[in-house]
Amino acid sequence: MKKRYVNLLLAMVSASALMLGSVPVLAESDSAKTESGENAEAADEKDVSTDKENTLEDGVYTAEFDTDSSMFHVNEANDKKGKLTVKDGEMTIHVSLVSKKIVNLFAGTAEDAQKDGADIIEPTTDTVKYSDGYTEEVYGFDIPVPAIDEEFDVAILGEKGKWYDHKVSIKNPVKEDAAETADDSDEKDDDKQSKGKKLKDLKLEDGTYETEVTLTGGTGKATVESPAKVEIKDKEATATIIWSSPNYDYMIEIPVSVFDAEMEVTADTVAMSTPHEIDYTLNFDSSSMKKADK
Numbered sequence: 001m002k003k004r005y006v007n008l009l010l011a012m013v014s015a016s017a018l019m020l021g022s023v024p025v026l027a028e029s030d031s032a033k034t035e036s037g038e039n040a041e042a043a044d045e046k047d048v049s050t051d052k053e054n055t056l057e058d059g060v061y062t063a064e065f066d067t068d069s070s071m072f073h074v075n076e077a078n079d080k081k082g083k084l085t086v087k088d089g090e091m092t093i094h095v096s097l098v099s100k101k102i103v104n105l106f107a108g109t110a111e112d113a114q115k116d117g118a119d120i121i122e123p124t125t126d127t128v129k130y131s132d133g134y135t136e137e138v139y140g141f142d143i144p145v146p147a148i149d150e151e152f153d154v155a156i157l158g159e160k161g162k163w164y165d166h167k168v169s170i171k172n173p174v175k176e177d178a179a180e181t182a183d184d185s186d187e188k189d190d191d192k193q194s195k196g197k198k199l200k201d202l203k204l205e206d207g208t209y210e211t212e213v214t215l216t217g218g219t220g221k222a223t224v225e226s227p228a229k230v231e232i233k234d235k236e237a238t239a240t241i242i243w244s245s246p247n248y249d250y251m252i253e254i255p256v257s258v259f260d261a262e263m264e265v266t267a268d269t270v271a272m273s274t275p276h277e278i279d280y281t282l283n284f285d286s287s288s289m290k291k292a293d294k
Contacts, residue, residue: 056086056148061173063148065095068167072102072156075138077128084145084173091145093170096126100139102156107144110155110163120157132217133266133278145170196261197286199237204289206233211289213239216262217280229292230256230284239284243267259286 061084067073074080075096082095105121106113113120123139130136146152151167158164210227225242237256257263262281 056084056091056173058086058088060085060176062176063093063173064171065093066169066171067154072164072166073098075128077130084170091148091170092142093145094124094140094142096128096140097138100137101159102139103159104157105141105143106155106157106163107153108155109153110165113155113157113163143168148173196258196263198258199232199235199256202259202286202289204232208232208292209289210292211259212285213241214283214285215280216283217278222267222280224282227288228284230289239282241282256284259284259289 062081063084064080065074065082066080074082075098078096082093084091084093100123103123105123106118107121108118112118121141121143123141126138126140127135128138143154148170151169154166154168155163156166209230209232211230213224213226213228215222215224223244225244228242229240231238231240239254239256241254254265260283262283265280265282267278267280
């Protein structure tokens with residue numbers, strides 16, 4: 001009797017242990033499933049958020065065009081940027097290159113570019129204008145863009161008929177209307193800063209004067225002699241500009257229309273293969289103006 005009681009007690013203890021041991025296992029399994037589901041949901045939400053961040057609404061943007069090559073890149077006149085067009089979720093960027101030596105492009109690898117039926121991108125002829133006013137014709141291309149801030153393959157074909165592989169990426173797109181608004185704001189600020197003084201504000205009598213003058217624009221290599229002579233006669237001021245370079249054969253806008261502000265001028269240089277005009281600005285300092293020695 002006593003033995004049976006002990007056996008029964010042991011059986012009850014074993015059963016309790018099994019039951020108690022099984023409960024935490026089930027609870028852990030449910031918790032793991034819940035946690036796994038929450039992680040998956042969070043991951044999905046993150047993917048959706050990332051997709052939204054990488055999706056641009058239809059419109060025209062200015063965007064940076066980065067490449068892995070010093071030979072294949074945006075023309076310096078365009079500050080590494082191209083025009084990105086987004087329509088119906090499809091993105092294409094137009095970039096002007098540095099010359100006409102790259103004759104074709106392909107959105108993909110050089111190997112795929114040489115296969116039958118490959119969609120080869122033909123060039124456009126673009127005119128770029130450099131900071132010194134010089135203009136040049138170069139080739140431009142409309143390149144499909146699969147994603148922003150991600151590298152993708154672009155193959156280029158040189159004049160010698162060989163394809164080369166490159167990696168490119170599109171970064172920092174700015175919608176054009178926003179960029180124009182910023183430009184307008186900058187222009188307004190520039191206007192405020194560049195009003196300067198008119199000749200009548202100086203209240204100077206007719207005669208020959210000397211005044212400090214600064215030149216900006218072009219390549220930065222050319223300078224003008226300062227102080228410059230300014231002749232005032234019949235309520236008009238005319239400056240005599242002496243250049244540091246003998247390659248300039250004439251200059252436009254010698255009449256001084258404003259003091260203490262940037263005055264746009266155009267100079268003609270014969271330093272290159274053909275004569276061409278370059279835009280500069282002159283700033284005449286009225287505070288330094290004094291009568292010239294006779």
